[in-house]
Amino acid sequence: MTTSSYTKMFKQLQSKPLKLKKYKKHNKPKARSFGKDSKPCQRCGNLRGHIGKYSLSLCRRCFRQIATKIGFTKFS
Ligand SMILES: [Zn+2]
Structure with missing residues (x-):
């Protein structure tokens, strides 16, 4: 269960609501x-x-x- 994006997993976990909740809790990227x-x-x-x-x-x-x-113009 590895993806390049945090939101890509949502589609896979739609049928498993509790797993989705746990995934969101532990894998949410930190707001910068x-x-x-x-x-x-x-x-x-x-x-x-x-x-x-x-x-x-x-x-x-x-x-x-x-x-x-x-x-913009390129000079060299
Ligand atoms: Zn760009």
């Missing part, structure tokens, strides 16, 4: 007010490679994809 887990990418939801400069709130991969569309 600061740190890397508190700043997801606004486009894809990724938590790594965050760019907050100029209030972008994007991950580096999404920034590379849409940089020219939002007005």
Whole structure:
């Protein structure tokens, strides 16, 4: 019973309400007010490679994809 996401298990445990309750109690991710887990990418939801400069709130991969569309130019 391992998954990449906490909410993915809900579907499997729908038929077992008590197991679902126990799962929610013990596996709920901690709510973060600061740190890397508190700043997801606004486009894809990724938590790594965050760019907050100029209030972008994007991950580096999404920034590379849409940089020219939002007005950035590459010089080298
Ligand atoms: Zn992204």
